[in-house]
Amino acid sequence: MAGSPTARRRRLSFELKRLRESSGMTCAQVGAAVDWSGSKVNRMETGHGRVQPSDVEALCRLYETTDELREFLKSLARQAKTKGWWQVHGTGVPEWFNIYIGLEQEASSFRQYQCEILPGLMQTPAYIRELHFAGSHMKPDDAERAVRVRLERQQMLAGEDAPDTWFVASEATLRNVIGDRTVMREQLEHLAVVAQFPAVTLQVLPFDASTYPLTGSFTILGFPDQEDPDVVYRDGITDATYLEGEHHVREYTRAFDGLRAAALSPQRSLQMIQSITKEYAR
Known part of the structure; x- marks a missing residue:
């Protein structure tokens, strides 16, 4: 079963759609059969x-499912209403980003490209x-909550069950000064440490790279379950x-393969990270 409310809600939606399509009914037909609107379905x-x-x-x-599947889906519905740990931070996490964190908590693999700032994790x-x-334009208290949430999210990379994580970062992310040179030196030192975690792969896309997407x-x-695309x-x-469409995922996967x-x-x-770190130390 999915491990976060967002992932549970997503899995439930997929299962309900799959059951309806298997029945050969439209949303409008299902709605009429159970006295709802088709838009609700x-x-x-x-x-x-x-x-x-x-x-x-x-x-x-209506779909005549097994008792076991019915109870499983009802359990998903109940648990989808719970709040994730990150949601207790309120306005420190924007509503649109709540969805991402919920999916992130269940993901078994990450493929991320960053062209301006270093990966959040x-x-x-x-x-x-x-x-x-x-x-x-966050208020100071909300900004501090956002910092705490991101730091807590980072713990997943060091755990025994860490997701398979592959980052590609543009050389610009190493050279764009965020804060000052001291902040950047400490950041790149930390980057070099995390890059050597067992589940993490980090590549830098240099300015003089050959043609890339x-x-x-x-x-x-x-995600670990094949049912979750x-x-x-x-x-x-x-x-x-x-x-979430297959063609979107396929095109972005192809782009990521080209970048790496x-x-x-x-x-x-x-070696490049360590070299640039020395430049910030001067």
Whole structure:
């Protein structure tokens, strides 16, 4: 079973859609059969509506599922209503980013490209604070909550069950000064340590790299259950885009493969990081 409320809600939506499609019925037909609107059924299947256990009961009886599957889906509905640990920080985590963290908690693999700032899961507290205080309109208390959430998220990389994580970072992320040179020196020292964690692979895409896909930053999240398809995540200043279609995932996977092929090897990337760190120490 999925491990976060967001992932549970997503899994439930997929299962309800799968059951309806297997029945050969449309959303409108299902709605008419259980005295709902077709739009309510659609919202349940797209994750935009809260699904109650009683709703699941009605749908499963209509679809004539097994008792075991019905109880499993009702359990998902109950647990999807709980709050994740990160949500107790309130406005320190924007609503649109709550969705990403929920998916991140369940992911078994990450493929991330960063072209402007270093990966969030590898940032130091000082680097994070500079980003939040200088680059957003958050209140100081909310910014500190955001820092705590990001630091807690980073713990997943060091655990025994850490997800398989592969980062490609542009050389610009190493040279863009966030804060001051002291902040950057400490940040790159930390980066070199995290890059050597067993579950982490880090490559640097140098300025003089050969031809590679031109794209902004993105993350591909993979999940342990085959029933949960990969998700491509792209964030903005005030919102985010989630792409789940097979063609989207395929194209971004192809782009990531091109980026890591053009990037330095992990060993040479570490050497570049250490070299630039010395420049900040001067």
